[in-house]
Amino acid sequence: MMLSGGYSSAERRVPTYARMVLILLFLAGAVVTVFFGRTRTEPAGSAWPSGHREVLGSLLDSLNTVLADTLDIRTSAVGEGGTLGGLLFSCGVEGSRYSTCVSTFIDSLGWTSVHVGDTLEAVFVRETLLEVRARPRRTRGYYRISFLPDGSASDWCWVPSERWSRIRTVELEVSSSVWESIVEAAVPSDLTPTGLIVTHRDSVREISYVKEIENELANRLFAYDIDFYHDVQPGDRIWLMIEETRYPGSSETSLRRIIAAKYVFALGGMTEAIPFFHQPDSIAPDGSAIVLDHYHRDGASLRTMFLKMPVPFGRISSVFSTSRMHPVLGYSRAHTGIDYAAPLGTEIYAVGDGIITVRGVCGGYGNMVRIRHSNTYETGYGHMNGFAPSQEVGSYVRQGDIIGYVGSTGLSTGPHVHFEMKKNGVYVNPATEILPPADPLEGEDLELYLDQLAVLERTWSIMSDVEVPVPETDPQE
Numbered sequence: 001m002m003l004s005g006g007y008s009s010a011e012r013r014v015p016t017y018a019r020m021v022l023i024l025l026f027l028a029g030a031v032v033t034v035f036f037g038r039t040r041t042e043p044a045g046s047a048w049p050s051g052h053r054e055v056l057g058s059l060l061d062s063l064n065t066v067l068a069d070t071l072d073i074r075t076s077a078v079g080e081g082g083t084l085g086g087l088l089f090s091c092g093v094e095g096s097r098y099s100t101c102v103s104t105f106i107d108s109l110g111w112t113s114v115h116v117g118d119t120l121e122a123v124f125v126r127e128t129l130l131e132v133r134a135r136p137r138r139t140r141g142y143y144r145i146s147f148l149p150d151g152s153a154s155d156w157c158w159v160p161s162e163r164w165s166r167i168r169t170v171e172l173e174v175s176s177s178v179w180e181s182i183v184e185a186a187v188p189s190d191l192t193p194t195g196l197i198v199t200h201r202d203s204v205r206e207i208s209y210v211k212e213i214e215n216e217l218a219n220r221l222f223a224y225d226i227d228f229y230h231d232v233q234p235g236d237r238i239w240l241m242i243e244e245t246r247y248p249g250s251s252e253t254s255l256r257r258i259i260a261a262k263y264v265f266a267l268g269g270m271t272e273a274i275p276f277f278h279q280p281d282s283i284a285p286d287g288s289a290i291v292l293d294h295y296h297r298d299g300a301s302l303r304t305m306f307l308k309m310p311v312p313f314g315r316i317s318s319v320f321s322t323s324r325m326h327p328v329l330g331y332s333r334a335h336t337g338i339d340y341a342a343p344l345g346t347e348i349y350a351v352g353d354g355i356i357t358v359r360g361v362c363g364g365y366g367n368m369v370r371i372r373h374s375n376t377y378e379t380g381y382g383h384m385n386g387f388a389p390s391q392e393v394g395s396y397v398r399q400g401d402i403i404g405y406v407g408s409t410g411l412s413t414g415p416h417v418h419f420e421m422k423k424n425g426v427y428v429n430p431a432t433e434i435l436p437p438a439d440p441l442e443g444e445d446l447e448l449y450l451d452q453l454a455v456l457e458r459t460w461s462i463m464s465d466v467e468v469p470v471p472e473t474d475p476q477e
């Protein structure tokens with residue numbers, strides 16, 4: 001690799017896809033999706049490609065159009081005394097494309113001076129330059145120039161980016177506990193600015209990172225498939241595809257979500273959480289953002305239609321009954337829901353996807369939210385201390401979204417959430433109601449999902465440097 005005056009880390013060719021950190025860009029119009037790789041050994045802070053949530057959302061949509069080995073991404077960073085011209089040249093941008101870049105950056109995009117630490121990426125497919133991205137240091141976004149095959153610029157813009165994202169894969173082996181295995185093998189080396197756990201704050205960050213992964217696995221993805229108290233054995237293996245984010249300018253990594261997971265039992269058998277990005281269900285308003293859900297291999301949903309309860313923890317302080325002595329009113333009255341006592345301010349979750357139909361003060365219920373989940377079901381949450389920000393009547397919320405906080409407003413003797421459920425307009429007991437599973441994938445969605453599953457696993461194997469496990473028997477039989 002040649003380093004020329006003032007530039008560092010010029011990279012002619014992604015050396016190996018085996019250790020690659022995945023990225024992508026979604027080229028509007030051309031519908032070309034691209035992978036971008038850097039080795040994990042680079043210093044903390046450099047392996048952060050930019051990408052919108054939307055762009056990431058289109059990752060799996062586009063995976064099957066990707067031919068990773070046709071890509072060549074050349075990157076370069078400005079060193080002491082560097083210039084824009086030198087930066088372009090060291091990424092292999094030459095001839096008419098070079099002059100187009102210089103004039104577009106300066107005249108059209110207003111990027112008139114480069115500074116130490118600014119970076120440039122040039123994306124080639126089979127030696128043809130597709131796109132150039134320039135990232136001034138400490139900014140949230142990048143300049144992008146896209147090219148037509150004849151070398152003229154087809155488009156240029158500033159792409160703001162809320163944060164940087166990356167996807168990485170890890171493989172864990174359970175020794176004593178899932179927690180221990182996450183600590184040992186899943187915490188990213190650049191979690192903290194120094195890459196080391198040296199201060200109290202660092203260790204708090206590490207604990208919360210580990211806790212989030214464990215919580216995602218135990219309480220969300222595999223909540224219905226694995227009993228993390230009884231089923232976990234030494235020798236179990238967990239495969240994860242993790243999405244992490246970092247705000248430009250900060251050098252701390254945070255977990256965004258688990259994209260995919262596989263849990264292989266030492267005693268035999270496995271269970272999987274396979275991602276599918278798709279339109280939210282039919283009750284969501286038009287134009288709602290693409291959502292991510294997880295499925296089994298055959299397209300069955302990993303989740304049930306509703307969570308078991310609307311708070312992360314809590315004690316049932318009053319059960320559903322058709323008649324009880326009301327603690328405040330002092331006479332017998334039906335209790336149409338379940339009360340969960342929890343500390344003031346505890347988060348309250350929407351138990352299922354739906355539309356907020358009520359959000360405000362409602363007599364004895366105090367601050368209340370009601371959600372319509374389908375033509376059949378409706379849920380209500382009373383006595384809230386306050387509501388989650390940026391929601392209103394008509395907002396579409398997803399299962400697990402925070403809708404408010406535990407309080408004691410209305411007719412209430414202490415902090416709790418009154419949780420009730422109606423089926424076809426009639427109160428039912430949420431504790432005994434047999435809840436339907438969330439909708440499976442069907443038709444075109446299922447076809448697309450199965451196509452993407454193959455691409456996902458191939459990509460995952462490349463990123464992990466080893467074949468990811470798949471179930472031995474066809475689950476559809």
Ligand SMILES: [Zn+2]
Pocket residue numbers: 318335337338339417418419
């Ligand atoms: Zn109640």
